[in-house]
Structure formats: C-alpha cells, structure tokens
Amino acid sequence: MQKHLFILAALFVFAAPTFAQKYFTRDGKVKFFSDASMEKIEAVNKSATAVLDVATGKMEWKVLIKGFLFEKALMQEHFNENYLESSKYPNATFKGEITNLSEIDLSKDGTYKAKVKGKMNIHNVEKDMETAGTIKVNGNAITLHSEFFVKCSDHSIKIEAGKVANIANDIKVTVDATLNPMK
Amino acid sequence: MRRIIYFLLALACFGAAIGYYLWNKPHADMQSAKTDLVVEAAALFGEFDTDENAANAKYLNKTIAVSGKVKESTKAEDGAAKVILDTGGDFGVLCELDPLSQHPRTDFPIGETVTFKGICTGFNFDVQLSRCVEVK
Numbered sequence: 394m395q396k397h398l399f400i401l402a403a404l405f406v407f408a409a410p411t412f413a414q415k416y417f418t419r420d421g422k423v424k425f426f427s428d429a430s431m432e433k434i435e436a437v438n439k440s441a442t443a444v445l446d447v448a449t450g451k452m453e454w455k456v457l458i459k460g461f462l463f464e465k466a467l468m469q470e471h472f473n474e475n476y477l478e479s480s481k482y483p484n485a486t487f488k489g490e491i492t493n494l495s496e497i498d499l500s501k502d503g504t505y506k507a508k509v510k511g512k513m514n515i516h517n518v519e520k521d522m523e524t525a526g527t528i529k530v531n532g533n534a535i536t537l538h539s540e541f542f543v544k545c546s547d548h549s550i551k552i553e554a555g556k557v558a559n560i561a562n563d564i565k566v567t568v569d570a571t572l573n574p575m576k
Numbered sequence: 577m578r579r580i581i582y583f584l585l586a587l588a589c590f591g592a593a594i595g596y597y598l599w600n601k602p603h604a605d606m607q608s609a610k611t612d613l614v615v616e617a618a619a620l621f622g623e624f625d626t627d628e629n630a631a632n633a634k635y636l637n638k639t640i641a642v643s644g645k646v647k648e649s650t651k652a653e654d655g656a657a658k659v660i661l662d663t664g665g666d667f668g669v670l671c672e673l674d675p676l677s678q679h680p681r682t683d684f685p686i687g688e689t690v691t692f693k694g695i696c697t698g699f700n701f702d703v704q705l706s707r708c709v710e711v712k
Contacts (some may be wrong), residue, residue: 419700419701420658440672440700440704440706455700456700457697457698457704458697459636459695459697460697460706465600465601466601466602466603469603479636480632480636480637483632483636483699484698576666
C-alpha cells in the first residue's frame with residue numbers, strides 16, 4: 394500500500410511540470426502603417442513569434458525585419474537598407490509582462506483588457522514602453538491584440554529632411570497573435 | 577536657345593520616366609529568381625542553431641533552395657500558407673509561400689520530401705524563408 398502511495402505521489406511530482414504554462418505561436422501578425430502627408434506606407438509580417446507564460450504574465454515577441462512585405466519593392470528595399478539596416482539588425486523584439494494579471498483569469502473563457510509594460514528593441518535600440526490591448530481566452534487558445542505607436546526617433550531611425558512628407562515619425566503598429574500551449 | 581530648352585525638356589522627361597520606373601519596380605519574380613545557395617533543411621537549421629551571426633552573414637537576404645520533409649502545412653484564414661520542414665527537433669525551417677506567385681499546390685502532405693526556393697529572413701525559433709515557391 395505504502396509503495397503504491399509512493400508511486401502515486403511520485404507521479405504527481407513528475408507530472409506537475411508538464412502542465413502547460415507557456416503558450417506559443419509562430420503565426421503572429423505584426424502590421425505597421427506610416428501616415429505621412431504625401432504617402433501612406435503599410436507592411437506586414439505574418440510569422441512573428443510570441444511566448445506567453447500564463448503563470449507570470451511575462452511575454453516575449455520577436456519578428457524578423459526582412460520578413461515584412463510591402464506593396465512596392467522599392468519601399469521594401471529602402472526600409473531594409475536605409476532605415477532599419479536589417480542586415481546588421483535582423484530582428485525586433487519586445488520583452489515585457491502583463492501588469493494587471495490579477496484582473497485577468499487566463500483559465501476562464503472571455504475577453505479581458507490587458508496592460509503590458511516592457512522593453513521594445515527595434516534597430517538595436519531599446520526603449521521602455523507601455524501599452525494596452527485585449528486578451529481573448531477561448532478554450533486552449535489565447536488571442537492577443539494591441540495597437541500602439543512607435544516613434545522612429547526613439548530607435549535612431551533617421552528620416553532625411555527630404556523624406557519627412559513621405560515617412561511619418563509616429564508609426565502605427567498593430568499586433569495580433571493566437572497562442573496555444575507549448576508542447 | 578530653343579535647342580537647349582528642348583534638350584532640357586527631353587532630359588526632364590527621361591529622368592521622370594526612370595523615376596517612375598524605379599518607383600513602380602515590381603518585386604522580384606520568385607519562379608525565375610536565381611538560386612544563390614542550395615541546402616538541406618537540417619543542415620541549414622544546424623548552422624543557425626550553432627552560430628546565428630555566421631549563418632546570418634551567409635544566408636540573410638539570399639535566395640536559397642531548401643529541401644526537407646514536410647512537418648506541418650498550414651493555411652491561415654487570410655490565405656497565407658506556410659510549410660514547416662522537419663529538422664528533427666521542435667523547430668525547423670518555416671517557408672512562407674509567396675503571396676505574389678501562382679502555386680500549383682498549397683497543401684503539402686506530411687512526410688513528403690519537398691524543395692522550396694525563398695529568401696532567407698533569419699532565425700526566429702525556426703529559420704524563416706519568405707516568398708517561397710516549390711521547386712520540382
């Protein structure tokens with residue numbers, strides 16, 4: 394009997410860490426929009442990764458700069474070569490956490506308002522940022538959505554005087570991702 | 577005098593035409609794009625996993641043909657299709673099918689050995705290739 398109990402207890406101990414705490418996706422969508430007086434520029438990357446630890450509310454996003462697709466080839470080229478210098482700095486990351494986790498029940502279906510705080514790294518320049526978004530829990534899937542602005546000047550992305558009418562300093566970024574438990 | 581004006585006008589037209597052409601320069605046609613490097617999925621992943629900087633220097637922005645076994649083939653609601661090539665671990669080589677190309681097929685049976693040609697965009701858990709087309 395005692396032996397059985399021991400085996401049972403051991404099972405629980407070893408089984409516990411396998412409960413999914415981390416949620417992941419490689420299909421995150423990161424879209425940005427530059428609304429300058431002369432020109433509107435849009436680009437999207439559909440292979441951003443996102444990891445969310447549901448126990449701590451910590452999250453990490455990563456997106457490859459060269460994976461952004463533009464309508465115009467020339468813009469894509471300039472974006473990579475002149476502005477983001479993506480051969481030197483191939484990715485952008487966000488590392489942060491949900492700051493109002495106590496108001497969110499990630500084990501219960503529903504849509505929650507979330508506040509997130511962390512560090513955004515674009516063009517190899519790190520910047521503190523805070524934003525709001527929504528978290529939708531639906532069974533085994535957690536869907537994250539947020540919209541925020543990123544300033545080119547905050548990340549040492551220089552826009553020449555002659556291009557100010559073409560490229561906005563405040564870039565609107567929209568992120569969407571549906572995460573599933575990490576296997 | 578008139579000749580000079582005509583000449584300048586012609587020059588301006590020529591300049592505008594070049595500008596217009598560059599502005600509307602189409603994206604590279606992936607079907608006919610020249611392949612810079614040919615590599616097996618597992619070997620490619622291994623190089624990035626061992627030394628990301630060295631692998632970036634070698635592959636970033638290059639058009640590469642990668643062969644491997646299909647691990648996952650997905651299609652999103654917005655039509656974006658992706659194929660993940662198996663490299664033995666949890667992560668592999670993620671090939672985004674080119675939204676600007678015609679694809680004979682976008683569904684790939686798991687386990688089939690396929691080759692994709694695409695542009696290497698870097699390492700993000702998987703090695704990522706964008707604008708992929710299947711190579712027979």
